[in-house]
Amino acid sequence: MAKVLMKGNEALALAAIKGGVDAFYGYPITPQNEVPEYLSKHLIDAGKVFLQAESEVAAINMVYGAAGAGKRVMTSSSSPGIALKQEGISYIAAAELPCVISSVMRGGPGLGSIQPAQGDYYQATRGGGNGDYKLIVYAPESIQETIDIMKDAFNVADFYRNPVLVLIDGLIGQMMESVDFDRPVKERKLPVKDWATTGTKDHPGRRNVANSLHIDAQELEDQNIHLQEKYALIAKNETQHEMINMENPDYVIVAYGTMARICRSAIKELKAKGISVGMIRPITLLPYPKLAFNMIPETTKGILCCELSMGQMLDDVLISNKGRHKVGFFGRSGGMLPDPSEIVDAIENFSDKVVE
Amino acid sequence: MKVKYDKSKGLTDKPLSYCPGCTHGIIHKLVAESLVELEILDKAIAIASVGCSVFSYEFFNCDAQQAPHGRACALATGVKRVLPDNIVFTYQGDGDLASIGIAETIHAANRGENITVIFVNNAIYGMTGGQMAPTSLIGQKTTTSQDGRTQALHGNPIHISEMFSTIKGVAYLERVSVHNPKNVMKAKKAIKKAFEYQKANKGFTMIEIVSTCPVNWGVKPVDALKWVESDLIPEFPLGVFKDKGDQNE
Ligand SMILES: Cc1ncc(C[n+]2csc(CCOP(=O)(O)OP(=O)(O)O)c2C)c(N)n1
Ligand code: SF4
Numbered sequence: 289m290a291k292v293l294m295k296g297n298e299a300l301a302l303a304a305i306k307g308g309v310d311a312f313y314g315y316p317i318t319p320q321n322e323v324p325e326y327l328s329k330h331l332i333d334a335g336k337v338f339l340q341a342e343s344e345v346a347a348i349n350m351v352y353g354a355a356g357a358g359k360r361v362m363t364s365s366s367s368p369g370i371a372l373k374q375e376g377i378s379y380i381a382a383a384e385l386p387c388v389i390s391s392v393m394r395g396g397p398g399l400g401s402i403q404p405a406q407g408d409y410y411q412a413t414r415g416g417g418n419g420d421y422k423l424i425v426y427a428p429e430s431i432q433e434t435i436d437i438m439k440d441a442f443n444v445a446d447f448y449r450n451p452v453l454v455l456i457d458g459l460i461g462q463m464m465e466s467v468d469f470d471r472p473v474k475e476r477k478l479p480v481k482d483w484a485t486t487g488t489k490d491h492p493g494r495r496n497v498a499n500s501l502h503i504d505a506q507e508l509e510d511q512n513i514h515l516q517e518k519y520a521l522i523a524k525n526e527t528q529h530e531m532i533n534m535e536n537p538d539y540v541i542v543a544y545g546t547m548a549r550i551c552r553s554a555i556k557e558l559k560a561k562g563i564s565v566g567m568i569r570p571i572t573l574l575p576y577p578k579l580a581f582n583m584i585p586e587t588t589k590g591i592l593c594c595e596l597s598m599g600q601m602l603d604d605v606l607i608s609n610k611g612r613h614k615v616g617f618f619g620r621s622g623g624m625l626p627d628p629s630e631i632v633d634a635i636e637n638f639s640d641k642v643v644e
Numbered sequence: 645m646k647v648k649y650d651k652s653k654g655l656t657d658k659p660l661s662y663c664p665g666c667t668h669g670i671i672h673k674l675v676a677e678s679l680v681e682l683e684i685l686d687k688a689i690a691i692a693s694v695g696c697s698v699f700s701y702e703f704f705n706c707d708a709q710q711a712p713h714g715r716a717c718a719l720a721t722g723v724k725r726v727l728p729d730n731i732v733f734t735y736q737g738d739g740d741l742a743s744i745g746i747a748e749t750i751h752a753a754n755r756g757e758n759i760t761v762i763f764v765n766n767a768i769y770g771m772t773g774g775q776m777a778p779t780s781l782i783g784q785k786t787t788t789s790q791d792g793r794t795q796a797l798h799g800n801p802i803h804i805s806e807m808f809s810t811i812k813g814v815a816y817l818e819r820v821s822v823h824n825p826k827n828v829m830k831a832k833k834a835i836k837k838a839f840e841y842q843k844a845n846k847g848f849t850m851i852e853i854v855s856t857c858p859v860n861w862g863v864k865p866v867d868a869l870k871w872v873e874s875d876l877i878p879e880f881p882l883g884v885f886k887d888k889g890d891q892n893e
Contacts, residue, residue: 311726337725341718342751349715349748353722356709357689361722379712485707485723487687487730495656497701498709 291468296431297322297461299469300364300390300454303438305330306469309388310359311337313350315369318402319458320392323364344369348376348389355385356498358484360442362388366458367396367408371416377451378417382500384515386445388438389423390454392461395623403623404458404546409600412455413574420512422519424526425453425574427544431465433571436473443476448522455573457596459546459625522575529577530569537566539635540584540613542605543594544570546625551594554631565635573601581608590614590638594631597621599643606644616641652676654685658702665858665865668696668764670822671831672703675735675762678836679706684843688731689723691716693745695737696770696857704735714745717752720759731842733760738779739769742802756813756847760838763804766855767876774860778802781879786860801879805852809885815847817886821854823872827882834884846888854880 294302301323304312312331314324324340331338337354341347347363354361365373370391380387393408395401412425424444428434437454445452485496502508533555534540543551548569555565566588568580584591591613593605598619609615618634618641620626634641654676662668679685685706692701694713701708711719716734724732741749741763752759768786769775776786776793779801783792793801805819816838820831831853838849854876858868 339725342747346718346748349718350722353709353719354726357723357726359726375712485689485709486727487707489686496707499701501710
């Protein structure tokens with residue numbers, strides 16, 4: 289297939305179809321409406337399931353049901369809607385059911401705004417559901433990368449029996465780019481879903497149950513230990529990041545998604561000024577690419593964490609830095625997108641930005 | 645009262661976890677027998693809710709999913725939409741269905757989801773220790789309405805079957821009781837009919853079953869059965885609220 293010009297949200301939806309989605313359940317919210325709109329037409333035309341639920345709470349629980357039945361299932365939402373899904377996400381993670389959730393971030397807190405922002409870093413990586421569970425969180429910076437990740441997302445979810453969250457912001461969702469849907473997807477040997485609740489007729493002598501209740505304390509701790517082992521394996525196998533210009537940089541920027549794009553422009557401007565700046569761009573926010581920080585040379589003068597939020601990923605930067613370098617922070621929020629010159633300025637006045 | 649307790653193939657060997665005199669157990673048996681008699685046990689998927697029946701996923705001898713509190717009808721929708729040829733049912737208490745899960749239940753009914761809801765109304769929150777339910781009676785003393793429920797403070801008991809009878813997507817809706825053998829037989833017929841309707845793809849079916857909670861009502865099991873007759877049924881009259889029959893809407 290030749291390259292096509294496509295809007296981010298629609299490309300995400302089409303990539304989900306290419307990834308083999310069987311069913312979609314969701315509730316309208318800006319700025320992600322093109323995702324369900326596109327799927328409502330194309331999934332039903334293909335004889336698959338699309339259902340507009342009565343709420344995000346219902347939608348994520350429909351996802352639970354269909355995932356438990358062994359299907360490839362997804363939901364999509366934006367910040368306040370993802371907040372409502374957190375209960376269901378915890379149950380799905382606990383029951384070890386695979387599913388894909390896309391989240392197109394807007395400004396917050398509260399009703400906030402419908403402009404692009406990255407204020408849901410904590411929501412995505414720490415979650416609001418109860419208990420010791422983790423998602424696999426991807427944060428692509430372009431429509432092409434969104435497509436590549438979405439196509440693999442169902443495989444990753446099925447492989448680990450874990451929910452996958454694909455986190456973009458309103459800018460990536462709304463902009464248009466020329467993209468290719470035929471790039472290869474990583475080969476994964478997927479396990480058979482012999483746990484799916486499809487009726488005992490399909491597995492005589494065994495009842496399949498999707499469940500998160502373990503009333504016996506030792507049994508629940510054992511399950512939690514099992515989950516942690518799985519999360520450690522995911523961290524080992526699936527952590528992804530990009531390094532840019534990391535040979536002896538004066539400074540290193542850490543940024544993801546739309547903010548990483550803005551920082552790319554800033555890095556070029558800084559180079560013209562004779563300041564060498566590298567970048568670590570996390571592609572998975574969870575697991576976080578902690579080890580990449582070991583590659584920052586001793587001689588680098590500082591790390592600038594840049595976000596479209598008020599300092600959330602900063603926590604992971606500080607954890608990963610382990611006190612080796614000075615860490616500064618630059619953030620805009622509420623839907624305000626910085627000009628690259630603001631980041632140039634932040635690097636030139638790094639000492640004013642230092643938080644630790 | 646004499647109820648036969650011969651074990652149905654529709655139940656596992658796991659001993660039921662209900663208190664003595666609790667009618668949850670009878671209702672389990674009626675559901676299990678219906679699934680066996682209609683030969684749909686091996687394609688049934690039970691959706692357990694949160695309440696005293698939370699362990700029903702261990703009791704029904706079929707595949708099952710355990711839902712978050714109130715979300716059983718959303719799970720059931722999710723399953724049934726991808727597995728339309730299977731039989732999907734929820735088993736929910738009044739707190740689960742009529743309070744926290746009312747939105748999920750109404751919308752599943754309104755979409756005419758081809759699922760069966762077994763709604764156990766015991767006018768109290770059993771599992772959490774006897775708090776007021778949306779179905780508790782005026783004057784009923786609970787741990788959160790210690791001087792008795794009042795209309796002014798808490799509103800009136802909610803009548804689910806009456807409400808749902810106005811919803812077009814509902815194919816069959818009956819309120820039954822299991823406080824004596826005659827009513828147990830009627831309840832069995834109603835539950836079986838609901839599953840027959842699901843088998844025939846007629847749409848949303850719900851059987852509301854007036855049930856007991858002697859422990860949290862603070863009465864002996866025999867008196868609980870009497871209270872069903874004297875107080876609960878007058879508030880929640882039994883009968884068929886909707887039967888689409890052969891009609892297709
Ligand atoms: C989100 C959430 N809120 C509250 C609870 C606590 N809780 C467990 S069971 C229950 C009420 C159950 O009452 P009901 O549905 O009437 O069933 P019964 O126990 O009477 O059979 C509540 C409030 C919970 N588990 N989850
Ligand atoms: S607490 Fe009430 S509803 Fe729960 S098992 Fe005991 S008697 Fe039954």
